[in-house]
Amino acid sequence: GAGVSQTPSNKVTEKGKYVELRCDPISGHTALYWYRQSLGQGPEFLIYFQGTGAADDSGLPNDRFFAVRPEGSVSTLKIQRTERGDSAMYLCASSLGQGETQYFGPGTRLLVL
Amino acid sequence: AQTVTQSQPEMSVQEAETVTLSCTYDTSESDYYLFWYKQPPSRQMILVIRQEAYKQQNATENRFSVNFQKAAKSFSLKISDSQLGDAAMYFCAYRSRFNKFYFGSGTKLNVKP
Numbered sequence: 001g002a003g004v005s006q007t008p009s010n011k012v013t014e015k016g017k018y019v020e021l022r023c024d025p026i027s028g029h030t031a032l033y034w035y036r037q038s039l040g041q042g043p044e045f046l047i048y049f050q051g052t053g054a055a056d057d058s059g060l061p062n063d064r065f066f067a068v069r070p071e072g073s074v075s076t077l078k079i080q081r082t083e084r085g086d087s088a089m090y091l092c093a094s095s096l097g098q099g100e101t102q103y104f105g106p107g108t109r110l111l112v113l
Numbered sequence: 114a115q116t117v118t119q120s121q122p123e124m125s126v127q128e129a130e131t132v133t134l135s136c137t138y139d140t141s142e143s144d145y146y147l148f149w150y151k152q153p154p155s156r157q158m159i160l161v162i163r164q165e166a167y168k169q170q171n172a173t174e175n176r177f178s179v180n181f182q183k184a185a186k187s188f189s190l191k192i193s194d195s196q197l198g199d200a201a202m203y204f205c206a207y208r209s210r211f212n213k214f215y216f217g218s219g220t221k222l223n224v225k226p
Contacts, residue, residue, distance in 0.1 A: 003157075042206075043216045044216070048213065091158070093158075098212050099146070102160070103160075106157050107157075
């Protein structure tokens with residue numbers, strides 16, 4: 001079966017622009033996670049969805065970051081007024097349920113010029 | 114807040130030899146899970162092994178095994194009979210009872226033929 005997919009694989013944008021990053025989880029996985037990974041670092045938790053609702057969004061760095069999962073499947077991470085410091089790899093992972101093994105997508109590499 | 118520390122930024126091992134990667138963590142929780150993930154260059158992160166904190170027996174998966182010392186808050190990964198395909202970044206991760214994940218900064222493993 002298909003794994004977690006993320007689009008686009010790479011995104012280059014200019015400072016101040018708005019970007020959307022998409023995550024398609026494995027079919028049937030109710031839990032979905034977003035992470036940010038800077039070069040040479042481990043993934044940093046951003047937000048966790050259980051179904052359609054954000055169960056924990058404490059990792060979102062500020063109000064420029066927002067994520068949705070309206071139908072409990074696909075999720076979109078939205079970043080407003082991008083800054084150069086937002087440049088990183090954004091990883092998505094899904095799991096069958098709370099506490100189950102996470103399966104990661106290939107990530108979206110975001111570069112803010 | 115929970116923290117995960119990997120004190121070895123980079124390690125090398127000869128093919129067919131054994132290597133141990135270190136990980137320590139800090140928590141006040143008694144119920145949690147620990148993981149080792151592998152991230153090959155430009156490829157997706159995949160689960161190597163997981164350990165439930167309530168289990169005293171160390172987890173093993175083929176050539177991979179852990180040494181879990183709960184009192185010392187230590188969780189090391191041993192790779193036996195190292196293969197060229199084991200070369201990757203290895204991340205130690207902690208999952209809290211609230212289903213939030215914390216990752217270490219990673220250890221880059223080089224395997225020499």
